[in-house]
Amino acid sequence: MGYLDPKTDPALPPPEDTRPSPVTIRLQAVVRAAKFHGIDLDPHDYxxxxxxxxxxxxxxxRWLEENGLDARGMRLQWSTLVHMRDVPPIVLMFSDGSAGLMVGADDVDGVVWLIDPFAPDGAPPVAVDELRMQQAWTGDVLLVRAHAGRNRGEPPIDATWLxxxxxxxxxxxxxxxxxxxVISVLAIFPPLIVMQVIDRVVNYHSMATLVSITGLLIVMSFYEIVLTYARRELTLVISTRLDTRISLAVFDRLLALPLEFFEREQTGSVIGRVSAIYKVRQFMTGRLLSTFLDLFTLVVVMPLLFWLSPALxxxxxxxxxxxxxxxxxGMAPMGRLLTRQINAEMTRSSTMYETVAGIRTIKTLALEPTRRHLWDERTAEVVRATLASGRMSNWISMMVMPLDMFINRGVILIGAYLAITSTSSGLExxxxxxxxxxGGRVAAPLVGMARLIDDINDVRASLGEAGSVLNRPTETQALTSGMRPPIHGALSFVDVSFTYPGAPSPALSDITFDVPAGTMLGLxxxxxxxxxxxTRLLQGVSRSYTGFLRLDGIDLREINLTYLRRSCGVVLQDNFLFRGTIRDNIVAGRPGLTMEAVVRAARLAGAEEFIERMPAGYETWIEEGSTNISGGQRQRLAIARAVISDPRLMILDEATSALDPESEALVNANLQRLAHGRTMVIVSHRLSSLVECDQICVMDHGHVVDIAPHAILLERCEIYRTLWTQQNRNPSASGNPDAPADGMLTSIEEPEA
Structure with a gap:
């Protein structure tokens, strides 16, 4: 069944053979619903x-929530749907895979008002009754609304958030x-039954009473078992749900942190501090919940204990x-020792992560003894901290043990003494x-409450560690809001200045130049x-610059950051490939693209020839760290990954530095085809690869010295002419970055931040 019958409804879209696919219609319906709330989405981003x-x-x-909206799917009945007046557009799912937008309802006439997702703005809606709706509608709807906290910032990761x-x-x-x-109430009956068995059955040899008590005990035990199982099942469900919600929220917040933060912080330390949040989850679903539930036992049992014997x-x-x-x-000293132990374990984990991440360098330079010595020191500190905290815990347990023994053993002796010597006690x-x-059921909750205070200190410390990372300013607002204009690639820098945090001098000072769309610009x-x-400013990595940086006449900070980055193809000097197949890595940013698009991107990047030589071709598995392919092959795959989405703006930051001369020549030959219809910004220390650029911008100490084509720069720019002469003095230098002509060439190989 199609969307609705266009033959009987002239206001509806044209026949099926001229309409988009049902999937395209469904995505367009969601896009229209998001646009109503001020969010412009691209169906290709799904x-x-x-x-x-x-x-x-x-x-x-999930797609809508990633882009800053609140969305919820549910199944409704017609009787509910027809009463939903004055609501934002609702996406109705149809049985053929398409969807429509409901913009109103009239329960008096029994109709809902729909518009086609591809209808132009201002097109009149169509009234549809229950009979026709039931033929196409599955009953599923998608409710969309603006995020309630969108303009208030993200809540901090703290106790309130939990x-x-x-x-x-x-x-x-x-x-x-x-x-x-209920379980707490049932728990008081077995002791009472034992009391009756001793006082009534044993003393009076009453078999009838024993049979009655046995039957009652079996029934009550059955209900207690069932209820205990149900409580454990519910506790398990709530634990897993909280764990899932915490994990999703923490990972989303981590992804929203700016790149500058990760560049400044040690990776192992970040992972360790964020992982501390899971101690909080274990506390909430472990001791906190169990102690809270034990309090019900305390409330029920305490009156009974005083009824049995107030003195005991x-x-x-x-x-x-x-x-x-x-x-x-003991809580305060124990808390300090636990903090010391946590910090020592985090430091050791950071050492482990750093060792694994840099294992190639360690093996190459034979640094195993150095790293082993460092690991021994870190382990020794962990051992000292663990011993100190363990010994303190042991002292506390030793002091508690006599009191615990008194509750479990001493009370019964005192009770026996009272029963023998005092007739007024009435204790049988x-x-x-x-x-x-x-009595044991009373002690456990009280001790648990005391230990709970100790755990709260540990939880507070863990929350503080996680919050020190997750409560930093994020890019969420920039990632989920802003303009999504068509990208053509015209760049304009007007008095742009930028200084890295903590740097003594600016990295850019009053940069001013213009680049028309479709230009190949060399830096x-x-x-x-x-x-x-x-290039960092163009990608939105650093946004705290002064001046004006415009893309197609629009200030770059006004453009949605996710949209901007997906509209740019970026190839860096050292590119990361994910563990997976070659095809998966090429389509990482656009997983829905076809194999034809993958082959075309690989051909443009000069990667097709080595991919086809591999036994599994595009399904060849890339190991972690890309250890089974060469650096040049990895670079060409990164270029293919960047061009597969056909970006209007491409940034190549030393993209050919890892290529051998033959591969570099192949990529450079394809640059003209890559540049067709798009703006390219190419950073390279090999000036020979920039000769064909429309404009070459010469920079020095954060200033633009000159900008012109290659031939003009050779004539009028002394810095460019000097660099060109030095690189071409030795022909092998231009093809081999590791064999510079002299010290000046070495100085222009820049592993910049």
């Missing part, structure tokens, strides 16, 4: 799920609390309180046994002249 033929409601909702996560599971918590309350009840409470006091006193053998069974200069800094 990433299909593995094995997904038609975008699911859940996948579309409480809001827990509060989102109110229904499950309510069921767990109810089950715990006060003794039990006093002993449990003393245990809590010991734990509280059965009551004493019942009190002993129930040259000595190390530290600011070439790579310009």
């Amino acid at each position: 990433r299909a799920e593995p094995g997904e033929d038609v975008p699911s409601v859940a996948a579309l909702a 409480w809001n996560l827990v509060r989102g599971e109110r229904s499950l918590l309510r069921n767990i609390i109810l089950g715990s309350l 009840a006060w003794m039990t409470i006093a002993a449990a309180g003393a245990i809590g006091l010991v734990v509280v006193i 053998a059965g009551a004493l046994m019942a009190f002993t069974m129930l 040259v200069g000595r190390s530290g002249s600011g070439k790579s800094t310009i």
Whole structure:
């Protein structure tokens, strides 16, 4: 069944053979719904799920949430849908895989008002009744709205944030609390039954009473088993749901941090501090939840203990309180030792990560003894911290143990003494046994509450560690808002200046030049002249510049950051390939593209010839670290990955530096084809690869010295002429960056930030 019948509705779209595919219609419907809330999306940015033929409601909702909207999929009945007046556009899913936009409803006439996703703005909606809707509509809808906290910034990762996560599971918590309350009530009956067995059955040899009590005990045990199983199942569900929500939120926040943060921080330290959040999750779903549930037992059992024996009840409470006091006193030194242990373990983990990440350098330079010595020192510090915290914990446990023994063993002896010597106590053998069974249930929650205070310190420290990373300013606002104009590639720099944090001098000073769309622009200069800094600004990596940087006449900071980066193809000097097939790496940014697009991109990058020589071709598996391919092959795959999305703006930052002369010549020969219809910004220390550029910008100490074609620069720019002469004095130098003609050539090989 199609969208709706165009033969009977002239306002509807043309016949099926002239309409887009159902999947395209569904994506366009979502795009129109997002545009209503001020978010412009590109259907080509949607990433299909593995094995997904038609975008699911859940996948579309995730796509919208990634772009700063709140979205929720649900299944509705017609009776509910027809009453939804004055609502934002709702995406209705149709059985053929397409979708429509509902813009209104009229429950009096029994119709809903739909518009076609491809209809022009201002097109009148079409009224559709229940009969016709039921023929096409699956019942699934996608509700879209603007994010409630979009303009208020992201909430900090702290105790309030965690409480809001827990509060989102109110229904499950309510069921767990109810089950715990019932279990607590049932838990007092076995001791009472034991009391009756001793006092009534054993003393009076009553077989009938024994049979009755046995039947009652079996029934109550059955219900207790069922309820305990249900509570554990609910606890497991809430634990996994909280773990999932925390994991998703933390990873999203980590991805939203700017690149500058990761460039300044040690990777192992970042991972260690972020991973501390999982200690919080374990606390919330472990001791916190169990202690909270044990409190219900305390509330139920305490009145019964005082009913059995007030004297023994006060003794039990006093002993449990003393245990809590010991734990509280030891809390401060224990907290300091635990913090020391956590920091030592994080430092050791950072050493492990750094060793694994730099294993090639370690093996090449035979640094194993140095790294082993450093690991030994880190391990020794962990051992010292672990021993110190363990010994403190052991001291606390030793001081608590006599009090715990008194509750479990001493109370029964005192109770026996009272039963023998005092007739006024009224404590019989059965009551004493019942009190002993129930006394342990009182001590556990009180001790748990005392230990809970100790754990809160650890949780606070873990939250602080995670918050030191996750609460930093993110790019979320820039990634989810802003303009999405068509990109043509015209660049304009007007008095642009930029200084790296902590740097004594600016990296760029009053940069001013214009580049029309479709221009090949080369950037040259000595190390530290600011070439790579310009590419960082163009990618939106650094946005704290002064002046005006415009793309097609629009200030770069006004453009949606995700859209900007997806509209740019970037190839760096050292490119990272993911573990997976060659095809997966080429289509990493556009997983829905066809094999024909992959082959075309590989051909443009000069990678097709070596891919076809491999036994598995495009399905060849790339190992972690790209250890099974050469540096030149990795570079060409990175170029293919950049051009596959046909970007209007391409940035090549020392992109051919890792290529051998033959591969470099092949890529340079393809640059003219790569540059057709797009703007290219090429940073290279090999001036021979920039000869064909329309404009070459010569930079020095953050200033633009000159900008002109190659021939003109040779005549009028002394810096460019000097560099060109030095590189071409020795012909092998231009083809081999590792064999410079002299010291000046070495100075222009720039591993810039």
